[in-house]
Amino acid sequence: MKMNKRLFKDFLFKKIVILFSIITLIPLFLILFIIVKNGVSAINIDFFTKLPKPPGEKGGGILNAIVGSIFLVIIASILAIPFGVTVGIFLSEVKNKFTETLKVLVDVLQGVPSIVIGIVAYIWIVKPLKSFSALSGGVALGLMMLPIIIKSTQEALYLIPFSLREASFALGTNYTKTILKVILPAGLSGIASGILLGIMRIIGETAPLLFTAFGNSFLNLNPAKPVDALPLVIFNYAMSPYPEWHKIAWGAAFILILLIFILNIIVRKVIKRWKVQF
Amino acid sequence: MRKDRFFKMVLWVSGILFTLIILSILIYLFKGSYLSIKTFGLKFLVNKIWDPVNEQFGLLPFVVGTLLTSIISLLLALPFSLSLAILLGVFYKKGFLNKFLSYATELLAGIPSVIYGFWGLFFLVPIMRKIEIKLGILPYGVGILTASLILSIMIIPYISLISKEVINMVPQDLIEAGYSLGATNWEVIKKVIIPYSRSGIFAGVLLGFGRAFGETMAVTMVIGNSNFLPKNIFSPSNTMASVIANEFTEAVKDIHLSSLIQIGLWLFLLSIFINFIGEIVINKMKVKGEK
Amino acid sequence: MESTILKIRNLNAGYQNKWILKDINLNIEKNKVTAIMGPSGCGKSTLIRCINRMHEITPGAIFKGEIYLDDKNIFEMPPSDVRKRIGMVFQRPNPFPTMSIYENVIAGYILNGIKIKKAKMDQIVEESLKKAFLWEEVKDTLFRKGTFLSGGQQQRLCIARSLAMNPEILLLDEPTSALDPKAQAMIEELIVRLKENVTLVLVTHNRSQAARASDYTAFLYLGELIEFGKTEKIFTTPKNKKTEEYLTGKFG
Ligand SMILES: Nc1ncnc2c1ncn2[C@@H]1O[C@H](COP(=O)(O)OP(=O)(O)O)[C@@H](O)[C@H]1O
Numbered sequence: 063m064k065m066n067k068r069l070f071k072d073f074l075f076k077k078i079v080i081l082f083s084i085i086t087l088i089p090l091f092l093i094l095f096i097i098v099k100n101g102v103s104a105i106n107i108d109f110f111t112k113l114p115k116p117p118g119e120k121g122g123g124i125l126n127a128i129v130g131s132i133f134l135v136i137i138a139s140i141l142a143i144p145f146g147v148t149v150g151i152f153l154s155e156v157k158n159k160f161t162e163t164l165k166v167l168v169d170v171l172q173g174v175p176s177i178v179i180g181i182v183a184y185i186w187i188v189k190p191l192k193s194f195s196a197l198s199g200g201v202a203l204g205l206m207m208l209p210i211i212i213k214s215t216q217e218a219l220y221l222i223p224f225s226l227r228e229a230s231f232a233l234g235t236n237y238t239k240t241i242l243k244v245i246l247p248a249g250l251s252g253i254a255s256g257i258l259l260g261i262m263r264i265i266g267e268t269a270p271l272l273f274t275a276f277g278n279s280f281l282n283l284n285p286a287k288p289v290d291a292l293p294l295v296i297f298n299y300a301m302s303p304y305p306e307w308h309k310i311a312w313g314a315a316f317i318l319i320l321l322i323f324i325l326n327i328i329v330r331k332v333i334k335r336w337k338v339q340f
Numbered sequence: 341m342r343k344d345r346f347f348k349m350v351l352w353v354s355g356i357l358f359t360l361i362i363l364s365i366l367i368y369l370f371k372g373s374y375l376s377i378k379t380f381g382l383k384f385l386v387n388k389i390w391d392p393v394n395e396q397f398g399l400l401p402f403v404v405g406t407l408l409t410s411i412i413s414l415l416l417a418l419p420f421s422l423s424l425a426i427l428l429g430v431f432y433k434k435g436f437l438n439k440f441l442s443y444a445t446e447l448l449a450g451i452p453s454v455i456y457g458f459w460g461l462f463f464l465v466p467i468m469r470k471i472e473i474k475l476g477i478l479p480y481g482v483g484i485l486t487a488s489l490i491l492s493i494m495i496i497p498y499i500s501l502i503s504k505e506v507i508n509m510v511p512q513d514l515i516e517a518g519y520s521l522g523a524t525n526w527e528v529i530k531k532v533i534i535p536y537s538r539s540g541i542f543a544g545v546l547l548g549f550g551r552a553f554g555e556t557m558a559v560t561m562v563i564g565n566s567n568f569l570p571k572n573i574f575s576p577s578n579t580m581a582s583v584i585a586n587e588f589t590e591a592v593k594d595i596h597l598s599s600l601i602q603i604g605l606w607l608f609l610l611s612i613f614i615n616f617i618g619e620i621v622i623n624k625m626k627v628k629g630e631k
Numbered sequence: 632m633e634s635t636i637l638k639i640r641n642l643n644a645g646y647q648n649k650w651i652l653k654d655i656n657l658n659i660e661k662n663k664v665t666a667i668m669g670p671s672g673c674g675k676s677t678l679i680r681c682i683n684r685m686h687e688i689t690p691g692a693i694f695k696g697e698i699y700l701d702d703k704n705i706f707e708m709p710p711s712d713v714r715k716r717i718g719m720v721f722q723r724p725n726p727f728p729t730m731s732i733y734e735n736v737i738a739g740y741i742l743n744g745i746k747i748k749k750a751k752m753d754q755i756v757e758e759s760l761k762k763a764f765l766w767e768e769v770k771d772t773l774f775r776k777g778t779f780l781s782g783g784q785q786q787r788l789c790i791a792r793s794l795a796m797n798p799e800i801l802l803l804d805e806p807t808s809a810l811d812p813k814a815q816a817m818i819e820e821l822i823v824r825l826k827e828n829v830t831l832v833l834v835t836h837n838r839s840q841a842a843r844a845s846d847y848t849a850f851l852y853l854g855e856l857i858e859f860g861k862t863e864k865i866f867t868t869p870k871n872k873k874t875e876e877y878l879t880g881k882f883g
């Protein structure tokens with residue numbers, strides 16, 4: 063009798079765990095379903111090639127935001143990738159009190175809420191230049207990307223066996239070339255997937271752009287001027303009272319999700335294909 | 341070698357530069373909030389009125405809003421996260437179901453918060469409105485509970501992925517010893533796995549909390565943006581992050597902007613604090629692992 | 632005929648604050664194979680890693696004494712020059728995983744920024760692979776990654792990579808201990824052939840390998856050079872009791 067109760071408890075427990083896990087995924091499918099349902103119908107050629115129309119008018123597109131998002135990602139990457147990879151090398155090459163502290167600081171930056179990053183970029187760039195700008199948005203996104211790149215570089219290099227370094231030194235190679243031409247390429251898959259994960263993270267970031275990139279209904283490639291972005295379009299149009307604009311927001315959300323999905327697939331491919339065998 | 345010395349110097353400079361960036365974040369946030377700190381002092385933290393028109397600025401409504409949304413969302417997320425972690429870490433350690441659920445969880449973690457907010461606004465808010473009508477309260481639809489629901493969906497992947505990893509770190513022989521004594525799944529989980537991985541799960545929960553209290557967009561879109569102290573969990577409210585998102589670009593007065601920056605400063609310090617505790621917990625766990 | 636290419640004088644080396652090698656004095660003869668034997672942990676690797684200044688890349692490494700290569704002290708030369716002239720093959724094959732077989736062989740030139748014509752490169756690659764008995768096996772797959780080769784092939788690739796730099800001395804640190812018997816025999820044969828062109832120093836704790844492949848043998852015990860001489864002599868009439876015990880398999 064006691065045995066039965068134990069086994070029943072176990073049976074019930076497993077069922078509950080499975081039930082809860084399935085419930086967890088319901089929102090995911092709801093979100094994806096609604097975005098696809100509302101988003102696909104909003105999308106046509108104009109959506110990618112035209113600028114937005116004023117409220118009330120039909121048609122128009124979000125070319126400004128698509129170009130803007132790409133522009134912001136490029137600025138952020140230029141700022142964050144070389145710097146982040148260098149810091150990552152530093153952390154994996156040098157071990158002392160300073161680098162131990164530095165590792166903690168990297169975690170600190172990763173934990174800073176994105177809205178605070180926005181404030182910082184505002185104080186650093188928007189205030190002195192007296193204008194919202196693509197540059198300030200790029201700086202904010204770059205700051206968000208930085209810890210991801212540093213960590214993935216450091217972790218990728220950490221995994222590389224010491225014997226590789228020996229092989230290089232034994233040929234008379236100097237330290238610089240050993241790091242840049244032997245160690246770094248061997249860690250490339252980890253570093254590249256870190257970079258892609260970083261881009262995946264920032265492409266959907268909205269909060270740090272609210273008062274930096276700000277948004278712009280025209281096409282802009284001047285880093286000193288405001289620029290639009292996909293997540294900003296989603297936010298601004300979703301919060302607007304016009305149903306036509308909501309439709310555009312769904313379309314933008316669909317494109318954003320699609321982009322993230324594609325990046326996710328590329329990351330997996332990169333990890334698999336570029337994986338270096340030792 | 342001159343080249344090597346130059347290269348090493350570049351490495352050091354990058355490390356120092358990074359440190360300076362973090363320092364400068366702190367310094368500039370402090371500088372930006374200085375006017376507000378000087379004007380209100382510690383009263384800023386306990387004042388329950390936030391009134392830009394009359395230049396009265398107090399943090400309390402947003403602290404309450406932040407704590408309520410974070411804690412409710414954690415409580416909501418916890419059973420689901422742990423179920424998912426146990427499913428992936430104990431019942432289905434391999435195979436199709438594991439792959440599928442892991443991937444879906446990762447996807448859930450990758451959805452931008454603005455999309456969660458958007459979805460919340462058009463899907464969750466109408467539902468909440470209906471519920472509120474049934475309950476006979478003011479049917480805002482938006483409010484603390486709505487925001488907490490969205491937040492809980494957003495933090496479930498974080499907590500469950502970390503918990504799963506921690507559960508995977510439980511030595512297999514301990515688990516097998518449990519089973520060989522005739523223990524059921526439930527008993528092994530309760531008596532072996534949970535005690536062993538408790539501090540790691542706590543670290544995951546802490547990380548989830550860190551995400552919840554700093555989360556901006558999703559909350560901003562569904563919390564109702566009210567600067568008054570909330571009366572109950574259905575009340576519209578604002579969190580520290582959402583009030584910044586809401587008012588920053590409209591703040592014309594210096595003292596208003598400075599007060600918003602001060603909120604940012606507190607968010608920054610809080611995130612460091614949480615990180616610090618997380619660090620301690622993880623170090624403790626490492627020590628335990630070595631024993 | 633006999634000429635000394637390398638003279639080790641009063642060499643001491645160790646890690647952190649612990650000296651492992653004590654006052655080593657040893658001559659390495661040109662175009663001969665010198666085997667270094669001794670029980671595991673006695674300092675064989677430390678010794679040969681001093682010879683091409685690889686010892687000092689280990690964090691905490693300490694050393695003093697002199698090593699003369701053609702009468703010049705290597706500790707007064709730039710380490711990269713020493714390493715270009717004295718190549719090294721390690722216990723575990725370590726081809727560069729990101730490089731093809733071809734690039735692996737020519738890696739010393741690429742990594743040192745030595746510019747040579749493509750035709751010359753092709754020639755060096757072919758010659759080095761032939762010297763390392765690997766050409767026939769890989770000539771059709773030169774542009775595949777070196778890490779796809781078997782362990783024995785990888786080790787020969789590493790030998791080819793060293794030979795491509797035309798070193799005067801080649802140091803081999805237990806090059807066959809991670810390989811299967813067939814691959815071992817092949818590398819052993821290779822070592823004997825190579826001494827026409829290059830001086831070899833072979834660390835091994837395989838007694839019969841030393842007997843078969845080497846001209847001279849040095850016996851190292853607890854960081855001290857106990858005995859050194861012609862291999863036949865050492866194996867037939869060892870002077871030191873420790874050497875005899877080791878060679879007859881009493882320890883190690
Ligand atoms: N990196 C190191 N740090 C500290 N001690 C070391 C290191 N490498 C080797 N040793 C020590 O030096 C001694 C000699 O090692 P080694 O030269 O590798 O011996 P062998 O090659 O003869 O087996 C050993 O006692 C070993 O423990």
Ligand SMILES: [Mg+2]
Pocket residue numbers: 675676677804
């Ligand atoms: Mg050794």
